Amino acid sequence: MNEHVLEMIELELAILIRRTTSISSHKKFGNLDRSAYLLLHQIISNGAAGVKALAGEFQLDISTVSRQTAALEQKGYVYRIPDPLDGRAYSLQITELGKKEYTENKRERLTRIVEVLESWSEEESKVFGDLLKKFNQCAIQEQ
Amino acid sequence: MNEHVLEMIELELAILIRRTTSISSHKKFGNLDRSAYLLLHQIISNGAAGVKALAGEFQLDISTVSRQTAALEQKGYVYRIPDPLDGRAYSLQITELGKKEYTENKRERLTRIVEVLESWSEEESKVFGDLLKKFNQCAIQEQ
C-alpha cells in the first residue's frame, strides 16, 4: 500500500478528530453531548440495552456509561426495565421525550453537515459515507 | 441532497469520533497524546510558531495550548526562540528529540491504520484519504 495515502489518512483523521472534539466538548451540540447522543441512537435503533452492552458498543468503561445513562434517566430520556430473569440487571428503554430530544439533536447535526458538504456532489457524498462506514466496521474488527 | 446519505455521514462520523477518542485519551498512543502529536506535526511541517497561531490552527484556547507546549518543552521536544521584534512573543521550534518522537509515534499510528485498511484496495484508500482531506478543508471554511 502506498505510504503517502496512509499518511494522508492518518493525518486527516487526527485533524478531523482534533477539530471535532474541540467543537463538541464544552460547546456541546444542543442538549446532548456526543456520548449521550450515541447512547440514545443505539437504544433507539437496536432496542433496549443494559449498561454493559452499551459500554461494549462504544468501548467505554462500564462505570462511565453507568453515569451517562443515569444522567439520561434523570433527564427523562430513558427509563429502566428490570430484567425479569436477573435481579441485578435491567435494560434502558427510550422515552418519547428521549426520542424527541434525539431527533432534534440529529437535525442540528445534519444542518452542520449540510453546510460543510454544500459544494459536494451527491456521488461524492455517498462515497464518503460508504467509506466512513466501512472504515468503522473494519476498525471494530481489529482490536 | 439525499437525506439518507447525510444521515449516514453524520452517524458514522459520530461513531468514528466516539471510538477514536476513547482509544486515544487515557490509552495514549506511545508517548504523545493527540494534541501533542498534531502540535509537533504543525511545527515540523509549517515551521516554528507561537502559541497563539497553534491555538488558532486547532481551534483550542490559547491557555490550553500554552500548557501543552510547556509540556512539550519540558520533555525536550521543542524549544523557544524569542521573537526579536516583540519581547512578549516567541516561537516554538522542534528539536531532534521532538522529531524523533514524532516519527516514532507516526509509525505506530500508521501501523494501526494499515491493520484497519488491510482489505482495502489502493484506489479505495486513496479516495478515502482525499475525501477526508476535502471534508476537513470544507469544515474549516465554515464556522
Added chain:
DNA sequence: ACTATGTAATTGTATTATACAACCATTTTC
C-alpha cells in the same frame, strides 16, 4: 444445600483536557 466464584451495576477517587477569567509584560496608538 452451602460456599465459592462470578457478574451487572454503582459509587468513590484520581487524572486529563479543556475553557474562561485574571493577570503580567510588552507593544502600539493616540
Added chain:
DNA sequence: GAAAATGGTTGTATAATACAATTACATAGT
C-alpha cells in the same frame, strides 16, 4: 506618556474518563 491592545501564563472550574472498591444477585462445584 497614558490608554488600549496583544502574546503569553497561571488560577480555577468542569466534564469525561478510567480504575478500584463495593453491593447485590446468580451460578457452579462439591
